Amino acid sequence: MAVYTEVADDEMAAFVARYGIGELLAAKGIAEGVENSNYLLHTKQGVYILTLYEKRVKAEDLPFFVALMQHLADRGLNCPVPVRDSRGEALSRLAGRPAAIVTFLDGLSVKRPSAVHCAEVGRSLALLHQAGEGFGMERVNALSVPGWRPLAEQAGADADKVSPGLAKRVMAEIERHERSWPQGLPSGVIHADLFPNNVFFIGDKLSGLIDFYFACTDAFAYDLAICLNSWCFEADASFNLTKGQAMLAGYESVRPLIQAEVEALPALCRGSALRFLLTRLVDWLNVPPGALVKPHDPLEYDRKLAFHQRVGDARDYGLKR
Ligand SMILES: Nc1ncnc2c1ncn2[C@@H]1O[C@H](COP(=O)(O)OP(=O)(O)OP(=O)(O)O)[C@@H](O)[C@H]1O
Numbered sequence: 335m336a337v338y339t340e341v342a343d344d345e346m347a348a349f350v351a352r353y354g355i356g357e358l359l360a361a362k363g364i365a366e367g368v369e370n371s372n373y374l375l376h377t378k379q380g381v382y383i384l385t386l387y388e389k390r391v392k393a394e395d396l397p398f399f400v401a402l403m404q405h406l407a408d409r410g411l412n413c414p415v416p417v418r419d420s421r422g423e424a425l426s427r428l429a430g431r432p433a434a435i436v437t438f439l440d441g442l443s444v445k446r447p448s449a450v451h452c453a454e455v456g457r458s459l460a461l462l463h464q465a466g467e468g469f470g471m472e473r474v475n476a477l478s479v480p481g482w483r484p485l486a487e488q489a490g491a492d493a494d495k496v497s498p499g500l501a502k503r504v505m506a507e508i509e510r511h512e513r514s515w516p517q518g519l520p521s522g523v524i525h526a527d528l529f530p531n532n533v534f535f536i537g538d539k540l541s542g543l544i545d546f547y548f549a550c551t552d553a554f555a556y557d558l559a560i561c562l563n564s565w566c567f568e569a570d571a572s573f574n575l576t577k578g579q580a581m582l583a584g585y586e587s588v589r590p591l592i593q594a595e596v597e598a599l600p601a602l603c604r605g606s607a608l609r610f611l612l613t614r615l616v617d618w619l620n621v622p623p624g625a626l627v628k629p630h631d632p633l634e635y636d637r638k639l640a641f642h643q644r645v646g647d648a649r650d651y652g653l654k655r
């Protein structure tokens with residue numbers, strides 16, 4: 335359960351009272367998630383989410399995330415909207431952490447996505463990329479190529495305790511991407527973590543997107559690569575071509591890829607598998623004592639990486655050209 339920071343009841347009630355959302359009736363820690371502490375708030379007026387931002391979120395990035403959610407919501411994307419307190423501020427502090435309250439979205443995330451879900455995600459990802467146009471702020475992707483070597487160094491030789499030879503494998507991948515990472519692709523606001531747990535559905539229809547705390551300015555096709563990794567593999571690490579086709583077709587129904595993006599897709603998929611392997615590896619080796627959190631398996635992404643290493647071109651992901 336991802337609650338790193340506990341909040342005393344009276345402190346929580348006093349905090350919520352500042353937002354004009356009605357008296358607090360109940361606050362429950364949310365089991366899902368690994369990054370931040372999340373509470374479900376029931377007030378006399380409705381249901382909200384309170385997030386306390388933990389280690390990986392830098393306080394100076396919070397104005398970007400808050401303004402982005404507002405920008406996307408204003409353009410019709412169904413994402414959480416930050417709630418402002420009586421002074422008009424969306425960002426505050428609680429129990430020693432930066433904190434914000436956002437609106438609650440209806441819907442359920444899917445554990446085993448189908449091709450229909452993948453098509454919906456592809457389409458919504460392209461809509462997100464379009465809705466981000468005109469957003470006035472920028473944020474460098476701290477978890478792109480320059481961020482990978484420091485993560486590998488943080489894991490160090492302990493990586494081999496997770497899987498023999500992993501430290502060397504990871505370093506070879508990093509060196510490859512440092513030499514030849516695709517440049518100059520169409521860029522803008524990307525979500526950068528649109529995994530199944532961050533997408534809600536009502537029936538087969540996508541109903542909302544959450545968790546914008548890795549959002550940044552980067553190549554749109556990199557965001558698509560992250561989704562191909564997180565939605566289109568089966569539990570045995572085989573890539574499901576039908577799901578890949580559905581996701582790519584869904585994306586291109588809104589925003590067709592240019593040739594440079596098609597050519598870059600294998601490298602972007604390979605790099606994004608490495609990015610999640612690295613962050614998971616560091617988290618796996620550094621679970622905070624007493625934290626109620628189950629870290630994600632880094633080796634899931636080692637297996638996905640092995641698939642990308644064998645890929646020829648974007649047709650291997652289901653692109654029909
Ligand atoms: N706006 C929202 N509406 C409804 N539920 C939400 C909302 N925000 C968060 N949740 C719930 O809280 C859970 C954790 O949220 P979130 O994914 O943002 O946490 P996190 O720690 O950043 O997780 P992650 O591991 O995906 O980075 C979600 O899976 C969802 O159940």
Ligand SMILES: N[C@@H](CCO)C(=O)O
Pocket residue numbers: 368369527529610613614630
């Ligand atoms: N989506 C990430 C966790 C959030 O950073 C993962 O599954 O590794």
